Amino acid sequence: MVAFVFIAAFVVAAPPGSAEGETLFVLENGGSVRGRWLNADRRPGEPYRLAAQEPVAMECELAESQVKEVRRRRPVESEYDRMAPGFTDTPEGQWQAAEWCRQRGLKAYRDYHLRRLVELNPNHARAWSLLGYAQINGRWKRRADLEADLGYEFHEGRWRLAQEIELLEERQRIEAERLAWRQRVFQWHDMMRRRDRAAEGQRLLSEIRDPLAVPALQACLAREALFARRVFLVNVLSQIPGPESFDAVVLAALGDPHIEVFHAAADRILKRNSPLLVERLCQCLQDPLNFRVNRAAYLLGRLEDRSAVGPLIRSLATRHVVANPARSAANADAISLSVAKDGDGNPRVGSFQTGADDQPATVVVWTANPEVHAALLKLTGQDFGYHQSMWLQWHAASNRSAKSGDAKAAVTSFIAKPQALAGPQSAIGHGANGRSAIGHGGADSGASPAVAFGSAVNDERR
Numbered sequence: 001m002v003a004f005v006f007i008a009a010f011v012v013a014a015p016p017g018s019a020e021g022e023t024l025f026v027l028e029n030g031g032s033v034r035g036r037w038l039n040a041d042r043r044p045g046e047p048y049r050l051a052a053q054e055p056v057a058m059e060c061e062l063a064e065s066q067v068k069e070v071r072r073r074r075p076v077e078s079e080y081d082r083m084a085p086g087f088t089d090t091p092e093g094q095w096q097a098a099e100w101c102r103q104r105g106l107k108a109y110r111d112y113h114l115r116r117l118v119e120l121n122p123n124h125a126r127a128w129s130l131l132g133y134a135q136i137n138g139r140w141k142r143r144a145d146l147e148a149d150l151g152y153e154f155h156e157g158r159w160r161l162a163q164e165i166e167l168l169e170e171r172q173r174i175e176a177e178r179l180a181w182r183q184r185v186f187q188w189h190d191m192m193r194r195r196d197r198a199a200e201g202q203r204l205l206s207e208i209r210d211p212l213a214v215p216a217l218q219a220c221l222a223r224e225a226l227f228a229r230r231v232f233l234v235n236v237l238s239q240i241p242g243p244e245s246f247d248a249v250v251l252a253a254l255g256d257p258h259i260e261v262f263h264a265a266a267d268r269i270l271k272r273n274s275p276l277l278v279e280r281l282c283q284c285l286q287d288p289l290n291f292r293v294n295r296a297a298y299l300l301g302r303l304e305d306r307s308a309v310g311p312l313i314r315s316l317a318t319r320h321v322v323a324n325p326a327r328s329a330a331n332a333d334a335i336s337l338s339v340a341k342d343g344d345g346n347p348r349v350g351s352f353q354t355g356a357d358d359q360p361a362t363v364v365v366w367t368a369n370p371e372v373h374a375a376l377l378k379l380t381g382q383d384f385g386y387h388q389s390m391w392l393q394w395h396a397a398s399n400r401s402a403k404s405g406d407a408k409a410a411v412t413s414f415i416a417k418p419q420a421l422a423g424p425q426s427a428i429g430h431g432a433n434g435r436s437a438i439g440h441g442g443a444d445s446g447a448s449p450a451v452a453f454g455s456a457v458n459d460e461r462r
Helices: 002-009 075-086 091-103 107-120 125-130 144-151 162-192 200-204 212-224 227-238 245-254 260-271 275-285 290-303 306-311 324-333 370-380 386-402 423-427
Strands: 020-027 032-037 046-054 057-064 067-072 133-136 137-140 152-155 158-163 317-325 363-367
Touching: 020 046, 032 057, 075 091, 091 107, 091 363, 107 125, 125 133, 133 212, 137 144, 144 152, 152 162, 158 162, 162 200, 162 212, 212 227, 212 245, 227 245, 227 260, 245 260, 245 275, 245 290, 260 290, 260 423, 275 290, 275 306, 290 306, 290 370, 306 370, 306 386, 317 386
Parallel strands: none
Antiparallel strands: 020 032, 020 067, 032 046, 046 057, 133 137, 152 158, 317 363
C-alpha cells in the first residue's frame, strides 16, 4: 500500500531529452515534435527537416508557420546522454545521478532522479527535502501543500494569507483608478485652459465626486497659474465627499498665494468643518511662514472654538528666520574697498573686503500676528494687546475660575488694558496700517521684519 501511495505521488517520466542531438520543435497548435534537426543551416522561409524516432523512425518536414519555438539541447545534455546508462537503478545510483546533474545545473534531470530515488527508498529524507517536501506528522508534504493547509497562497513572489492578498489587490485597484483619474483630470484641465473648450472642461471637472480624483485635482491646482481657475478647482474639491478632499481645501486655504483663493477655500472649510480642524490649525500657528500663521488664526477666530485660546496666545508673536536686509542692501551697492595695511602703515597689495561679507545671510525676527490678536479678541472678549505675559496670566486665572465656578474672578484684575512691553517686544506692531497678514508674503518681499507680512483680509479682495 505504501508503494502505491508514493507511485501515485509522482509521475516518473523519462528524463528530459533521451537522444544525443535531439531538438524539440514546439508547434503553434500546442503540440511538439522531438527529433534530430537535419537542416540546422536552413534559411528563413524554408521548412524544418528532422529525423523523428517516435512513434516510428522517419524523416519529416515542418513548415515554418507550424513551428512556434525550437529548443536545441545543450552540450551538457548530450554529455548526460552518455553518462546516464552508467547510473544504476538503485538508491545509491540515483543519488549519484542526481548529484551529477546538480553540479552541472540540470535541475529537471536532477529532480527526475530524486523522484526515482524516493520511490526506491521512501525514507530518504535528503531527497524529499531537495524536492521541496517537509515531513509533517510522519507524512512528506510539499511546502505549497503545507502553506495551503495553513491558509496561505503564493502571490507575487510570497506566501500570503487570503486577507493580505485581498488588501494588496484592493490597493492595486485603487492605485489603478487614481492613475486613470489623473489622466482624465489632466485632460479636462487642459481643455478648461483652451478658449474653445473651456466650458466643456469646466463641466466635466465640476461633475467629479470620486475621492480617488483628489490627488489629480491637487496636482492641477498646484500647476494652475490663474487664480480664478484655482478658485474653480477649490470649489470642485469642496464638492467631493471624504477627508481627502477636505484636507486638500485646507491646504489651499493655508498655502495658496492669492487672497481670493484663500477666501474661497476658507468659506468651504467653515461650511464643512471637521472634528480635527481646530487641532490642525493650532499646529499651523507654529508654521515657519508668517502668512500661514495668520491665516490659521483667522480661521480659528471664525470657528469660535475656545480650545484654541492657549495656542493663539503663544502665537501672538512668532519667531522667523529671514534673509538679512542689510546684506541685500550691501550687495546692491558698489563694492567698497577696505585696504589692509602692514605694520608700517603701507597698503598691503591684493587685500580688500566688501561690506556685505560682514553681514550674516539670515537674521531672526519676531513678527507680530494681527490675525492672532483679532482671533483672541473674538474668542475671549478681552484685549491685552500684544502683552503675551498678561494674556497668559489671564488665561491661567480663567482656567482656575472655570474649575471653581467663579467666572467673573478671572477678569477683575485685568480691567485696564496694559501698554506694549518695553524692550524687544516694543517693536512688534499690529500690522501695517491695520492691514491683516493672511496674504502671501515673505521676508524678502520688502515688508519690515517687525511687521506681519501680507495683504488685507477685507480690503484687498480683488
